[in-house]
Amino acid sequence: MNLGKTLLAAFAAASLPMTASAHFLLTYTEEAVFQGTGEIPVKLIFWHPIDNGPVMDLALPREFYMIHRGERTDLSDTLQPVVFQGAENSGAAFLGSVPIRRSGDYVLVTVPEPYYEESEDIYIQQITRSFLSRNGLPSDWDSIMGLPAEIQPLNRPYNVLVGSTFTGRVLAAGEPVAGAEIEIEYIASAPDIAGSATTPPTITPPAGGTLVAISDVNGYFTFGIPRAGWWGFAALGVGVETEFQGKELSQDAVIWVHASELE
Known part of the structure; x- marks a missing residue:
């Protein structure tokens, strides 16, 4: 990859008026890196995490599984319905678990049911x-899975350093997507794993709106990481499927990476 040809992330206005998330x-x-073994709780939430904004009801996902050392394990039977309470409203969410046993990477994949966004009259x-x-033993983190929409990380996504950059490649069924719009968001309100609530936001959303990057001709984008914590990247409408129940479908690729300070 020629990093000189990648596009640096740019600040852009949010696509929806009057919202910064x-x-x-x-x-x-x-956490993202573990030393011991056990069942790691994971919460599935459809939300606006940078400003503790509206919570959308999440239906039972079509698929929820992990890839570890190239082997796929279905985790759907670990999902239990819960209610997640945001600052503005509550919504249906799920609590699951990930069995951590051997050293290596655990790639979690969620394929949700399409969500109808009434304000835009589309499915997401x-x-x-x-x-x-x-x-910290690498095994699966950079694999391409051939999903309808995915972002391949070019840095280990569980130990990005604050002040460095994260580079990803937007793919649709394994093929690069040029000119993809990638929304970038920070989890400023940490969900409570055991309960239903969340914490107040730790930052103020950017004045210019949602952060956005555009992929280059080979599908690559790069973003400088300014703060420790979880960062999400959503490549909008890049998937191979474009319609659901007679309406437009935005099939997005989302990836979460964890950044930490160098101590």
Whole structure:
């Protein structure tokens, strides 16, 4: 990859008026790197996490599974319905668990049911990946899975350093997508894993609206990481499916990466 040809992320106005945040499907764990073994709780929430904005009802996902050392394990039977309470409203969410046993990467994949966004009269389906690691031993983090929409990380997504950059490649069924609009959002309100609430936002959303990057001719984009925590990247409408129940479908690729300070 020629990093000189990648486009740096730019600040842009939000696509929806009067809002500074975007829809994001979270597969939230408190940490990204683990030393021991056990069942790691994970919360699935469809939300606006940078400003503790509206919560959307999440239906039972079509698929929820992990990839570890190239092997797929279905995690759908771990999902239990819960209510998630945001600052503005509550919504249906799910609490699941990830069995961490061997060292290596654990790639979590969520394929949700399309969500009808009444204000836009379209359906949204955010195919979401997040990444956990035991002992920091790499195994699966950079694999291309051939999903209808996905973002391939070019940096290990569980140990990005604050002040460095994250580079991803937008793909549709394994093929690069040029000119994709990627919305970028920070989890400023940390969900409570055990309860239904969340914390107040730790930052003020950018004055210019949602952060946006555009992929280059080979599907690459780069973003400078300014703060520790979870960062989400959503490539909008890049998937191979464009219609659902007679209406437009925005099939988005979402990836979550975790940044930490160098101590």
